[in-house]
Amino acid sequence: MTLAADLRLVLGADRVLDHPLDLQIYAKDAGVTPGTVAAVVFPETTQEVAAVVRIAVVHEVPIVARGAGTGLSGGAVPTRPGLVVALTRLNQIWEVDEAAHTAWVGPGVINLELSQHTTPLGLHYAPDPSSQSACTIGGNVGTNAGGPHCLAEGSTVSHILAVELVTAGGDVLLLGGAAPDPIGLDLVGVVVGSEGTMGLVTKVLVKLTENAPEVRTLLLAFPTIEAAAETVSSVVAGGIVPAALELMDRPMIEAVENFKSCGFPLDAAAVLIAEVAGHPAAVEAEAQLVADAGAAAGATEIRIAATAAERDLIWLGRKSAFGAVAYAAPDYYLHDTVVPRTRLVEAMSGIYEIGERYGISMLNVFHAGDGNLHPLVAFDAKEPGMLEKVRAAADEMVKLSIEVGGALSGEHGIGLEKRDLMGEMFSAVDLDAQARLRDAFDPIGILNPDKVLPEGSRCFDFGLVANLDPESAA
Amino acid sequence: MTFAAIEEWQVSAPEGAPAGALVVAPPNLDAVARVLGWASEVGRPVLPWGGGTRMGPSGGVVPEVVVLTSQLTRVVDWQPDDLTLVVEAGALVDDVEAMLAERQQSAVLAERANGSTIGGMIASGASGYRRLRYGPTRDRILETVMASGDGRVFTSGGRVVKNVTGYDIPRLACGSLGSLGIIGQVCLKLWPVPESAATLDVTVDAFDGLYRPMALLETEDGAMAYLAGTAEEVAGQAAAVGAHAQPGLQWPMPLGGDVQIELRVPSPLTSAAVTQLRNAGATEFRAQHGIGLVAAEFDSWSSERLEELRTWAEGQGGAAVVLASPQSDIDRWGQAPGSVDLQRRVKAAFDPRRIMVPGRLPGGV
Ligand SMILES: Cc1cc2nc3c(=O)[nH]c(=O)nc-3n(C[C@H](O)[C@H](O)[C@H](O)COP(=O)(O)OP(=O)(O)OC[C@H]3O[C@@H](n4cnc5c(N)ncnc54)[C@H](O)[C@@H]3O)c2cc1C
Ligand SMILES: Cc1cc2nc3c(=O)[nH]c(=O)nc-3n(C[C@H](O)[C@H](O)[C@H](O)COP(=O)(O)OP(=O)(O)OC[C@H]3O[C@@H](n4cnc5c(N)ncnc54)[C@H](O)[C@@H]3O)c2cc1C
Numbered sequence: 001m002t003l004a005a006d007l008r009l010v011l012g013a014d015r016v017l018d019h020p021l022d023l024q025i026y027a028k029d030a031g032v033t034p035g036t037v038a039a040v041v042f043p044e045t046t047q048e049v050a051a052v053v054r055i056a057v058v059h060e061v062p063i064v065a066r067g068a069g070t071g072l073s074g075g076a077v078p079t080r081p082g083l084v085v086a087l088t089r090l091n092q093i094w095e096v097d098e099a100a101h102t103a104w105v106g107p108g109v110i111n112l113e114l115s116q117h118t119t120p121l122g123l124h125y126a127p128d129p130s131s132q133s134a135c136t137i138g139g140n141v142g143t144n145a146g147g148p149h150c151l152a153e154g155s156t157v158s159h160i161l162a163v164e165l166v167t168a169g170g171d172v173l174l175l176g177g178a179a180p181d182p183i184g185l186d187l188v189g190v191v192v193g194s195e196g197t198m199g200l201v202t203k204v205l206v207k208l209t210e211n212a213p214e215v216r217t218l219l220l221a222f223p224t225i226e227a228a229a230e231t232v233s234s235v236v237a238g239g240i241v242p243a244a245l246e247l248m249d250r251p252m253i254e255a256v257e258n259f260k261s262c263g264f265p266l267d268a269a270a271v272l273i274a275e276v277a278g279h280p281a282a283v284e285a286e287a288q289l290v291a292d293a294g295a296a297a298g299a300t301e302i303r304i305a306a307t308a309a310e311r312d313l314i315w316l317g318r319k320s321a322f323g324a325v326a327y328a329a330p331d332y333y334l335h336d337t338v339v340p341r342t343r344l345v346e347a348m349s350g351i352y353e354i355g356e357r358y359g360i361s362m363l364n365v366f367h368a369g370d371g372n373l374h375p376l377v378a379f380d381a382k383e384p385g386m387l388e389k390v391r392a393a394a395d396e397m398v399k400l401s402i403e404v405g406g407a408l409s410g411e412h413g414i415g416l417e418k419r420d421l422m423g424e425m426f427s428a429v430d431l432d433a434q435a436r437l438r439d440a441f442d443p444i445g446i447l448n449p450d451k452v453l454p455e456g457s458r459c460f461d462f463g464l465v466a467n468l469d470p471e472s473a474a
Numbered sequence: 475m476t477f478a479a480i481e482e483w484q485v486s487a488p489e490g491a492p493a494g495a496l497v498v499a500p501p502n503l504d505a506v507a508r509v510l511g512w513a514s515e516v517g518r519p520v521l522p523w524g525g526g527t528r529m530g531p532s533g534g535v536v537p538e539v540v541v542l543t544s545q546l547t548r549v550v551d552w553q554p555d556d557l558t559l560v561v562e563a564g565a566l567v568d569d570v571e572a573m574l575a576e577r578q579q580s581a582v583l584a585e586r587a588n589g590s591t592i593g594g595m596i597a598s599g600a601s602g603y604r605r606l607r608y609g610p611t612r613d614r615i616l617e618t619v620m621a622s623g624d625g626r627v628f629t630s631g632g633r634v635v636k637n638v639t640g641y642d643i644p645r646l647a648c649g650s651l652g653s654l655g656i657i658g659q660v661c662l663k664l665w666p667v668p669e670s671a672a673t674l675d676v677t678v679d680a681f682d683g684l685y686r687p688m689a690l691l692e693t694e695d696g697a698m699a700y701l702a703g704t705a706e707e708v709a710g711q712a713a714a715v716g717a718h719a720q721p722g723l724q725w726p727m728p729l730g731g732d733v734q735i736e737l738r739v740p741s742p743l744t745s746a747a748v749t750q751l752r753n754a755g756a757t758e759f760r761a762q763h764g765i766g767l768v769a770a771e772f773d774s775w776s777s778e779r780l781e782e783l784r785t786w787a788e789g790q791g792g793a794a795v796v797l798a799s800p801q802s803d804i805d806r807w808g809q810a811p812g813s814v815d816l817q818r819r820v821k822a823a824f825d826p827r828r829i830m831v832p833g834r835l836p837g838g839v
Contacts, residue, residue: 097740097742099741099742100740100741100742101741102740143638144638144642146636150636154609154613155636155638157613157642157645158609158613167816173812173813173816174811174812174813175811175813177791177792178740178791178792179738179739179740179766179787179790179791179792179793180610180738180741180765180766180767181599181601181610181649181738181767182738182793182811183738183793183795183807183808183810183811183835183836184807184810184811184813184814184817184835184836184837184839185646185649185650185653185817185820185821185835185839186599186612186645186646186648186649187646187813187816187817187820189612189642189645189646189648190641190642190643190645190646190820192642193638193641193642194641210685210686213685233555236555236556236557237554237555239578239666239667239669240666241557241665241666278685278686278703278707279685279686279703279707279710279711280710281703281704281706281707281710282703282704282706282707284706285704285706286704338632338634338636338637339634340553340556340558340633340634341555341556341557341635342553342555342556367636370634370635370636371556371634371635371636372636405633405634406632406634407632407634407637407639408639409637409638409639410634410636410637410638411636411638412638413638414638414639414640418639422639422640425632425639425640426629426640427628427629429626429627429628430628430629430630430640431640432626432628433622433626433628433630433643433823433824434630434640434641434643436823436824437641437643437646437820437823437824438641439823440816440819440820440822440823441816441819441820443819452640452641453640
C-alpha cells in the first residue's frame with residue numbers, strides 16, 4: 001500500500017493530505033527555503049502520532065514535526081520528500097497546577113493562549129517570542145525559542161520540566177518530571193532545541209511564572225546606534241538584569257511608525273525599549289539606573305510609561321516590527337546571531353558595513369540585552385540574483401559574529417539555513433560528538449534528516465578512536 | 475597508547491579514594507583525554523575526582539583509574555561586563571565565588587561548598603539554595619570543553635548567554651556524574667549580587683507572602699526566608715511579614731553525616747516530605763520550599779526506611795536518593811526512569827567502551 005493509504009487507515013481520509021496543491025503550503029516555514037512534501041498528517045493523540053511514526057518507518061519516509069510553521073531556519077521544511085506531522089491539533093491545556101506553578105499542555109497550544117489562560121491565576125508562561133500569537137509551545141520546544149522577556153527569565157529550556165516524546169521507533173517516553181532534578185541524564189535539556197531531530201514532543205510540562213507586582217517600561221531615544229548599544233552594555237555591567245532590553249534602529253522605527261503610529265521618535269537614530277519588573281521598591285530604583293545609563297550615553301529623550309496604555313503602546317511598536325516590514329516589502333530575511341554583550345557596538349557597526357557593501361536594505365530590531373542580533377533584510381525575491389546576495393550577506397554577518405566571540409544562532413535555530421555554517425564554530429570532533437548524541441536518539445536517521453548537522457558530521461567510528469590523529473581531526 | 479605515556483602523571487591517592495586504583499593528575503585536558511583513551515583501550519573503569527567531597531555510593535563498581543582534576547584550576551576568561559566566566563573544572567567553587575564577589579557577581583553555585591570543585595558541582599548536578607530565584611545550575615552552563623570516555627576533546631555550546639547553536643551538551647553534562655567523560659572547562663553565566671540582603675526568622679506559613687525570595691528553607695531549627703534586592707525592597711518585604719531580619723544571607727550548616735537521604739518531590743509537597751523524613755527518624759534536615767528538595771541526616775542506616783521513603787516519593791512522581799551511606803553497594807536511586815534504554819545509548823555515544831563510572835547512573839547505566 002502507499003504511504004498515504006496506510007496513513008488513512010489510521011487517521012481517516014480528511015486528516016491526511018497528499019494533493020500537490022495542499023502539499024505546497026507545507027513546503028515552507030516562515031524562512032526562505034522551500035522543500036518537498038510527501039504527505040501531511042494531523043494526528044490528534046499521542047497514540048496516533050506513534051502510529052504515524054511507525055508507518056513512516058516502514059515506508060522509510062523522513063518525518064518532519066511541524067507546529068505553526070513560523071520557524072525561520074527551515075526546521076519544519078522537509079528536504080527529501082518527507083512526511084510532515086502537524087502537531088497543531090494536540091492543543092489541549094490538560095492541567096494547570098496553581099500551587100506548583102506548572103501546566104501540562106499539548107504541543108499545539110499557541111504560546112500567547114497559554115499565558116492568557118493562566119492570567120486569572122496571576123501566572124504567565126515567560127518565554128514570549130515576537131511570534132507568540134501564532135507559534136506553538138511544541139515549536140518553541142523544538143527551537144528553544146527566546147523572546148524579549150527571556151533576558152531575565154531565560155529561554156524556553158528553563159521553563160520546560162518534562163516532555164512526552166514519541167521516539168524514532170514509535171515508542172512513547174516520559175522525560176523529566178514535576179519533581180526537581182529528575183534522576184539520570186537530563187534528556188529534557190537535549191530534546192529542547194533539537195528541532196525535531198530527537199523525537200516528536202506530544203505533551204509538555206511547563207513552568208509558569210508569577211506576574212510581577214510592578215512593571216516600568218522606558219523608551220530611550222539616541223542620536224547614534226552606538227550610544228544605544230553602549231547603554232545596553234553599561235546597564236548589564238551596572239548590576240541589574242532588566243526584564244527586557246530591546247533595540248530598534250531608524251529604518252525600523254520608520255517602518256513601524258508607517259505601519260502603526262506608536263509615537264516613536266522619528267528623528268532618533270535608535271531607540272531602546274527597557275522594562276524593569278519586580279517588587280515596587282526595586283522597580284523605581286532600577287528604572288532610574290536604566291535612565292541614568294541612557295543619559296550618560298547621550299540619550300536625547302527618556303520616556304517612562306506612566307500608564308498601562310502608554311506601556312502597551314511601546315510594546316505594540318516593538319511587536320509590530322515584523323508586520324511592518326511584511327507590509328513594506330514583498331520578502332524579508334530575518335537573521336539571528338548572538339555576540340557577547342561587550343562586543344555589541346563593534347558587531348553592529350560590522351553588520352551595517354556588510355549591509356552597505358552588498359547594497360541591501362536592512363532594518364534592525366533585536367534582543368540587545370542578550371546580545372542577540374536580528375538584522376532584517378527587506379527585498380524582492382523576484383529580482384534576479386537578489387536572494388543569493390541576501391544569503392551571501394547573511395553568511396558574512398554570521399562569520400562576523402563568530403569572530404567577535406559569538407554564536408550562529410541565539411533563538412531561531414540552525415535548521416537548514418545555518419547547517420553548513422556549523423563548521424565555523426565547531427571542529428570535526430565537536431560535530432561528531434553531536435552526531436553521536438543524535439544517533440543515540442534516532443539510530444535510523446529518520447527524524448528530520450539534513451537538519452542542524454552538516455553532512456559528514458559523523459566522521460569517526462567507535463573502533464578507530466585510539467588511532468585518531470588529532471591533527472586530521474581538527 | 476601505552477601506559478608509559480601517562481605514567482608520569484601518577485600521584486598518591488587522595489583520602490577516600492578506592493584502594494589499589496591508579497591515581498593520576500594530568501596537567502591539562504589533552505592529557506586527561508590521553509588517560510581516558512588509554513583506559514578505553516585496556517578497558518579499565520575510571521572515576522573522575524574533583525574535591526572528592528561527594529562521591530556517594532559507587533553503584534558497586536570498583537574504579538581502577540582515578541583521574542584528579544587538581545591540575546585544571548585556571549580562570550581562563552572572566553568578562554565582568556558580559557557576566558560570563560570561563561574557568562577550568564578543578565578550580566574550587568569557594569575560590570571562584572570569592573573572586574567574583576570582588577565585582578559583586580556570583581556564579582550562584584551551592585553555598586558553603588567546602589572544597590567542592592566547579593567540575594564536581596556541575597557533574598553532580600548540584601544547585602545552591604538560591605535556585606529558587608535564579609534557577610538550577612544547569613541553566614547557567616553556557617559552554618563545556620570535555621574529554622569523552624573514548625579520549626576525545628570536544629567543545630559544545632558557546633560563550634554567549636543565549637545560544638541554540640547545536641545540541642545542548644553542556645546541559646547534558648550537568649548531573650552526568652562523570653558518566654560521559656571528564657569536564658575540563660566551562661563557561662558560566664553569572665548574576666550580579668544585589669546590593670542588600672537579609673535572612674528572616676519566619677514560619678513556613680509566611681513563605682507565601684514573599685515576592686521572589688532567594689530561598690525558603692526549613693531545618694530542624696525552624697524556617698528562614700532569604701531576601702535580596704535593593705535596600706528598600708528587602709526592608710519593605712521584611713516589614714510586610716513582620717519578621718525579625720538579620721543582615722546578609724545566613725545559610726545553615728551543610729549536613730555532614732554518613733547517612734543522608736534526599737527526597738525530590740513536586741514543590742507543593744515539600745512539607746509532606748519533611749513529615750515523611752521526620753517520621754522516619756531524621757535527626758537533621760534541609761528543606762527547600764518552592765523547590766521540593768529535602769535532604770536529611772539519620773543516625774544509622776536502615777534499608778527498610780529507605781524503601782518506605784522511596785515508595786512514598788516515587789508514588790508522588792519523585793525520588794529518594796541516597797547521598798551518603800556506609801554501605802557502598804546500595805542502590806542510590808531507586809526506580810530507574812522509563813527512558814533507561816535511551817540513557818544507556820546516550821552514555822554509549824560518549825563512552826562507547828563503558829569505562830566512565832559504569833553503573834553510577836540509575837538503572838545501572
Ligand atoms: C514575525 C516572527 C517573529 C519571530 N520572533 C521570534 C522571537 O522573538 N524569538 C524566537 O525564538 N523565535 C521567533 N520567531 C521564530 C519562530 O516563531 C520560533 O522559532 C517558534 O518557536 C516556532 O514555532 P512554530 O510552532 O511555528 O514551529 P515550527 O516552525 O513549525 O517548527 C520549528 C521547529 O520545531 C520542530 N517542532 C515543531 N513542533 C514540534 C514538536 N511537537 N515536537 C518536536 N519538534 C517540533 C520543527 O520540526 C522545527 O524544527 C519569529 C518568527 C516570525 C515569523
Ligand atoms: C557540604 C556539602 C553538602 C552537599 N549537600 C548536597 C545535597 O544536599 N544535595 C546534593 O545533591 N548534593 C550535595 N552536595 C553535592 C555537592 O554539591 C557536589 O556533589 C559537590 O560539590 C561535588 O564537588 P566535588 O568537587 O567534591 O566532586 P566530587 O565529589 O569529586 O565528584 C562528584 C561526582 O562528579 C564526578 N566528577 C567530579 N569532577 C568531575 C569532572 N571534572 N568531570 C566529570 N565528572 C566529575 C565524580 O566522578 C563524582 O561522580 C553537597 C556537597 C557538599 C560539599
